[in-house]
Amino acid sequence: MTTSKASTTSIAAKYGTARRTVTVHVNERDVTREVSTRTTLADFLRDELGLVSVHLGCEHGECGSCTVLFDGHSVRSCLMLAVQTDGHTVETVESLAGNPAELHPIQEAFAEEQGLQCGFCTPAMVLRTKEIIETGRDRELTDAEVRHEISGILCRCTGYQNIVRAVQSAQRRCRGGGRDA
Amino acid sequence: MTYAYIGKDRRRVEDPRLLVGRGGYIADLRLPGMLHAAILRSPVPHARIRSVDATEALRLPGVVAVLTGEDCKAKLNPCMNFGPATIAQYPLAVDKVRYVGEAVAAVVAENRYLAEDGVDLLEVDYETLPPVTDPMAAMEPESALLHEEHGSNIGYERTFEFGDVNAAFAGADLVVEDTLHWGRSAGVPMETTGAVAQPGFNGVLEIYCNSLNFSYFSFLIAATLRIPSNKLTMKPVPAGGSFGSKLAAHKVPTLAGFLALQVGRPVSYVEDRLDNLMNSDHHGCDRFYEARMGFRADGTITGLDIDVVDDYGAYMQFGVGHHGNAFSQVVGPYRFRDVRYRIRAVLTDKCQQGAYRGFGSEVHNWVLERLVDQGAARLGLAPEEIRRCNFIQPDQFPYTIPGGNLYDSGDYPAVLDKALSMIDLNKWRAEQKRLREEEGRHIGIGLATTQERSVFSSTEFWSMVEKPVLPVTSSPESATVTIDPTGQFQLLLHCQSMWGNSPETVGATVLAEEFGIPPESVNVRYADSAHALPSTGPGGSRYTVMVAGAIRGASRKLRKKLIDIAAHTLEEAPEDLELVDARVQVRDAPETGLTLAELAATAYFFALSLPEGMTSGLEESYTYDHPYTTLPAPDGSDFGVFYPIMGHACHIVVLEVDPDTGIPSFLDYVAVHDAGTIVNPRSLGGHVTGGATQGIGTTLYEELAYDEDGQFQSSTFRDYLIPTANEAPAFRIGHVQTPSPFTEYGIKGGGEGGRMVAPAAVSAAIDDALREYGMRVRRLPVKPADIVATVRAGRSAEGAV
Numbered sequence: 009m010t011t012s013k014a015s016t017t018s019i020a021a022k023y024g025t026a027r028r029t030v031t032v033h034v035n036e037r038d039v040t041r042e043v044s045t046r047t048t049l050a051d052f053l054r055d056e057l058g059l060v061s062v063h064l065g066c067e068h069g070e071c072g073s074c075t076v077l078f079d080g081h082s083v084r085s086c087l088m089l090a091v092q093t094d095g096h097t098v099e100t101v102e103s104l105a106g107n108p109a110e111l112h113p114i115q116e117a118f119a120e121e122q123g124l125q126c127g128f129c130t131p132a133m134v135l136r137t138k139e140i141i142e143t144g145r146d147r148e149l150t151d152a153e154v155r156h157e158i159s160g161i162l163c164r165c166t167g168y169q170n171i172v173r174a175v176q177s178a179q180r181r182c183r184g185g186g187r188d189a
Numbered sequence: 190m191t192y193a194y195i196g197k198d199r200r201r202v203e204d205p206r207l208l209v210g211r212g213g214y215i216a217d218l219r220l221p222g223m224l225h226a227a228i229l230r231s232p233v234p235h236a237r238i239r240s241v242d243a244t245e246a247l248r249l250p251g252v253v254a255v256l257t258g259e260d261c262k263a264k265l266n267p268c269m270n271f272g273p274a275t276i277a278q279y280p281l282a283v284d285k286v287r288y289v290g291e292a293v294a295a296v297v298a299e300n301r302y303l304a305e306d307g308v309d310l311l312e313v314d315y316e317t318l319p320p321v322t323d324p325m326a327a328m329e330p331e332s333a334l335l336h337e338e339h340g341s342n343i344g345y346e347r348t349f350e351f352g353d354v355n356a357a358f359a360g361a362d363l364v365v366e367d368t369l370h371w372g373r374s375a376g377v378p379m380e381t382t383g384a385v386a387q388p389g390f391n392g393v394l395e396i397y398c399n400s401l402n403f404s405y406f407s408f409l410i411a412a413t414l415r416i417p418s419n420k421l422t423m424k425p426v427p428a429g430g431s432f433g434s435k436l437a438a439h440k441v442p443t444l445a446g447f448l449a450l451q452v453g454r455p456v457s458y459v460e461d462r463l464d465n466l467m468n469s470d471h472h473g474c475d476r477f478y479e480a481r482m483g484f485r486a487d488g489t490i491t492g493l494d495i496d497v498v499d500d501y502g503a504y505m506q507f508g509v510g511h512h513g514n515a516f517s518q519v520v521g522p523y524r525f526r527d528v529r530y531r532i533r534a535v536l537t538d539k540c541q542q543g544a545y546r547g548f549g550s551e552v553h554n555w556v557l558e559r560l561v562d563q564g565a566a567r568l569g570l571a572p573e574e575i576r577r578c579n580f581i582q583p584d585q586f587p588y589t590i591p592g593g594n595l596y597d598s599g600d601y602p603a604v605l606d607k608a609l610s611m612i613d614l615n616k617w618r619a620e621q622k623r624l625r626e627e628e629g630r631h632i633g634i635g636l637a638t639t640q641e642r643s644v645f646s647s648t649e650f651w652s653m654v655e656k657p658v659l660p661v662t663s664s665p666e667s668a669t670v671t672i673d674p675t676g677q678f679q680l681l682l683h684c685q686s687m688w689g690n691s692p693e694t695v696g697a698t699v700l701a702e703e704f705g706i707p708p709e710s711v712n713v714r715y716a717d718s719a720h721a722l723p724s725t726g727p728g729g730s731r732y733t734v735m736v737a738g739a740i741r742g743a744s745r746k747l748r749k750k751l752i753d754i755a756a757h758t759l760e761e762a763p764e765d766l767e768l769v770d771a772r773v774q775v776r777d778a779p780e781t782g783l784t785l786a787e788l789a790a791t792a793y794f795f796a797l798s799l800p801e802g803m804t805s806g807l808e809e810s811y812t813y814d815h816p817y818t819t820l821p822a823p824d825g826s827d828f829g830v831f832y833p834i835m836g837h838a839c840h841i842v843v844l845e846v847d848p849d850t851g852i853p854s855f856l857d858y859v860a861v862h863d864a865g866t867i868v869n870p871r872s873l874g875g876h877v878t879g880g881a882t883q884g885i886g887t888t889l890y891e892e893l894a895y896d897e898d899g900q901f902q903s904s905t906f907r908d909y910l911i912p913t914a915n916e917a918p919a920f921r922i923g924h925v926q927t928p929s930p931f932t933e934y935g936i937k938g939g940g941e942g943g944r945m946v947a948p949a950a951v952s953a954a955i956d957d958a959l960r961e962y963g964m965r966v967r968r969l970p971v972k973p974a975d976i977v978a979t980v981r982a983g984r985s986a987e988g989a990v
Contacts, residue, residue: 044302047302054217059210060214060216060217061210063214063216063380065462066905067461067462068462068906068907070906070907071906100210101208101209101210102209104209105208106209107209108205108208108211111205111208115205115208118204118208119201119204119208122201122871122875125688125691125875126207126212126378126428126688127204127208127429128379128380128429128430129379130207131208131210151919154914155914155915156915159913159914160913162379162906162913163914164377164430164432164879165378165689165875165879166875166882167875167877167878167879167880167881167882167917167920168914168917169917169919169920170878171914172919
């Protein structure tokens with residue numbers, strides 16, 4: 009048998025080199041870059057902007073490790089193209105605290121409860137927690153509710169138990185909103 | 190023994206950097222001029238490669254090189270191999286492909302997008318061969334052969350017998366038997382395996398990788414690459430999780446190294462998820478059992494007879510250590526002495542087996558516990574009763590088991606009692622009866638135990654082989670502790686770091702214990718292979734025990750030097766001094782003393798103030814060998830002591846199964862573990878819940894499936910279902926601590942027990958929930974459709990009556 013083969017003439021069409029300029033509000037500042045139209049948001053954030061907290065666990069939208077906040081809502085950045093973010097706001101975990109010595113209350117909650125082991129799904133879990141709090145309910149979520157809310161992000165290490173506790177602790181720490189609450 | 194830091198719930202020192210997204214993973218590494226590789230994988234299970242045409246790919250701007258098995262054959266030696274020498278493997282398939290997903294060609298390009306484009310443009314001519322997928326059929330003489338040089342699809346066959354199983358069964362009142370299949374699952378950490386290689390200065394090839402254990406085997410990668418071992422430096426890049434999947438993962442760094450050498454530039458190869466699922470070299474066990482166990486009427490187990498066919502896949506680079514591993518705890522926590530174990534390791538057109546949390550012992554434990562449960566049911570005994578009456582007793586340790594391994598210590602009744610104290614089984618059993626009668630709901634209760642062997646000795650990898658090629662007996666770990674001129678601590682570990690293992694929390698906790706310093710103040714570094722002292726790296730639940738042993742050894746030497754300097758300075762006798770809270774003081778006059786900072790300044794800057802013969806500085810290294818291992822007998826009559834640091838666990842599961850959908854949901858889950866002295870209870874708890882959740886995945890959801898034509902069915906996370914937060918139960922954890930007499934501080938390993946026991950406990954609970962339908966879990970994963978089919982068959986049998 010022979011595998012299928014693209015003809016030379018189709019290369020340009022298939023692997024188009026079209027580029028476009030985008031301006032995105034990333035972590036509270038505007039960035040303007042020319043990007044290939046096929047560059048994913050995840051690769052744009054990682055490779056162009058050096059935001060390596062955006063982790064690629066599957067690149068097919070199932071694991072959730074690449075979750076970022078897009079206009080305040082969690083999206084899988086491996087399933088979006090960079091060009092789709094033109095004029096929008098993107099937030100990665102670097103926006104919460106760039107310095108390990110000055111953690112955000114959500115990150116404090118994860119550290120206190122050991123809501124992480126290998127750290128790979130952690131930025132996604134932290135951002136999802138931020139979204140849960142900000143789009144919030146003013147009462148602490150039950151275990152079952154937290155599990156449902158984080159079920160779009162796979163963690164292979166913890167069995168989720170300490171993550172559930174961390175989300176609840178983060179809710180308590182942030183009650184009333186704002187990082188000083 | 191109480192400690193100031195060991196045994197306390199403390200935050201992990203790794204976590205702040207992970208929480209800001211700076212874990213330093215291999216995919217985050219960028220080198221100037223770095224290229225990226227993508228791999229063409231075989232779409233067919235078994236074929237001869239007639240040709241690979243790269244013309245179109247090489248025409249694509251940005252593609253730098255295409256390499257194939259022909260290049261490997263010409264320029265490489267076969268990869269490291271602990272299996273039969275007649276089964277050779279290269280990083281890219283040479284001449285034949287033997288499973289769907291095997292690497293056929295590598296495209297190196299300016300970025301990963303272009304590399305993938307290049308892969309699309311490759312043209313391969315395959316001459317397809319009959320797929321070999323069923324391990325039973327593969328053993329028949331008419332089957333197509335995977336490896337003509339090997340002459341058979343049986344990679345290994347041997348029978349071991351300890352005691353006299355026929356006599357044990359002849360004297361039994363009951364012999365139960367079962368046909369069981371443990372299906373393939375794998376560790377699949379969220380972070381895949383990757384490597385970045387660059388031709389460095391002075392002709393040294395540098396390979397950055399997140400593979401574990403490289404300090405143990407980097408010379409073997411050099412041999413594959415045909416370069417002297419001192420011209421290869423493996424550089425540790427922290428691994429996220431592994432669960433076995435990065436254990437001795439050698440093909441990824443070897444391939445990256447080969448590509449970098451060929452193109453003369455840095456090359457990154459990081460597996461994507463498809464690469465990882467179909468070609469990780471680390472699929473878990475895939476075993477078919479015919480198993481029997483004898484009992485006396487009172488429940489006493491008399492013997493065990495195992496006949497196992499293990500579907501190893503296309504290669505056997507990691508040998509049959511998975512079965513040697515099972516022999517470390519072949520009788521579980523029970524006293525019986527007669528065991529027969531026949532193993533046939535079969536080659537099929539599937540990805541090869543490697544390591545997955547349990548390394549074969551988890552499978553054996555599931556079989557053991559399935560048989561014990563069947564015996565209990567047949568004899569009318571409760572699961573806790575039959576186990577209790579067979580337990581090795583606390584006064585019997587150290588205890589030598591059939592096959593020669595030794596259990597160091599334990600208190601199995603205490604673990605069982607602790608678990609039973611955390612749950613009211615009588616209440617649940619009454620509730621089970623009530624719900625069944627009044628509401629037609631099906632609750633099941635499962636109880637299972639496991640041994641948790643930890644701290645492997647390398648004899649495990651060859652003790653089952655008649656003529657081992659590499660009968661090594663060392664598996665050391667090293668540490669270097671430095672106190673700098675201001676009194677600050679540097680800890681140099683000589684093996685790979687793996688964040689999931691809390692390497693720095695362990696190291697810092699031990700140093701805090703030894704010197705009374707805050708754990709958070711310690712800086713931890715990792716030596717590359719050019720600088721590393723003898724080391725083995727994480728795996729087999731050895732890391733905490735071995736690193737603690739190495740650090741304590743180095744600390745003892747350093748403490749002596751500090752006390753000698755203090756004694757000289759204070760003009761006191763060394764034996765009158767003690768080190769307390771980062772200060773050396775006079776035992777009877779503690780107000781007189783010197784801080785570590787003062788002593789460090791003396792050590793570095795005031796050579797004329799040092800005792801005669803002492804040299805400047807404060808740095809000590811120590812290499813800690815395996816605490817207790819002995820040589821196996823060459824004739825297979827005794828495997829020696831190879832896994833003596835023995836933990837234990839008991840899980841009790843309560844779940845409900847919906848008989849119409851076959852979907853189980855957890856109502857309660859109690860997990861009690863004894864891992865000796867605990868370093869950090871919350872971290873150990875995380876391993877218990879994480880491991881048990883993986884065990885639940887293996888039992889209910891996860892399957893690396895191949896269809897009968899050899900097509901791989903599980904190449905994405907849409908097909909390979911790992912538990913989400915919705916599927917994982919809320920665990921209630923208990924700890925028992927029986928220190929090891931052989932390790933520093935009495936620590937035992939605790940990384941694998943959760944996955945080793947959960948499958949048995951969950952299987953038992955499902956059986957119990959649907960007992961009236963004749964439910965018996967014989968095949969993992971047990972899927973909703975299997976459960977529904979059993980219920981339907983049971984209902985129609987009932988109707989027929």
